[in-house]
Ligand code: SF4
């Protein structure tokens with residue numbers, strides 16, 4: 001079976017310069033139990049940075065599944081569709 005990384009490698013990206021994902025209020029993340037965003041995203045876009053105490057978003061890897069919009073425990077993620085021509089381009093749609 002192929003790993004997730006292998007599968008992601010099959011997808012072609014044209015990352016926009018600006019993130020289409022934004023954590024709205026970082027204070028909410030501090031109190032957020034379990035930080036579901038860090039495990040619900042299939043592309044592992046969200047990760048907790050314990051030093052800076054922030055959620056980091058590796059938005060370039062987003063496969064635009066939309067899960068995080070509903071998965072954030074505090075409705076704290078702003079999600080815009082990447083601008084036309086950017087974001088993911090599926091080879092096998
Ligand atoms: S689930 Fe939402 S509130 Fe919780 S850590 Fe992630 S972005 Fe922050």
Ligand code: SF4
Pocket residue numbers: 021040041042043044045046061062063064065066067068069
């Ligand atoms: S839309 Fe999907 S792939 Fe993109 S950050 Fe949200 S959960 Fe991850």
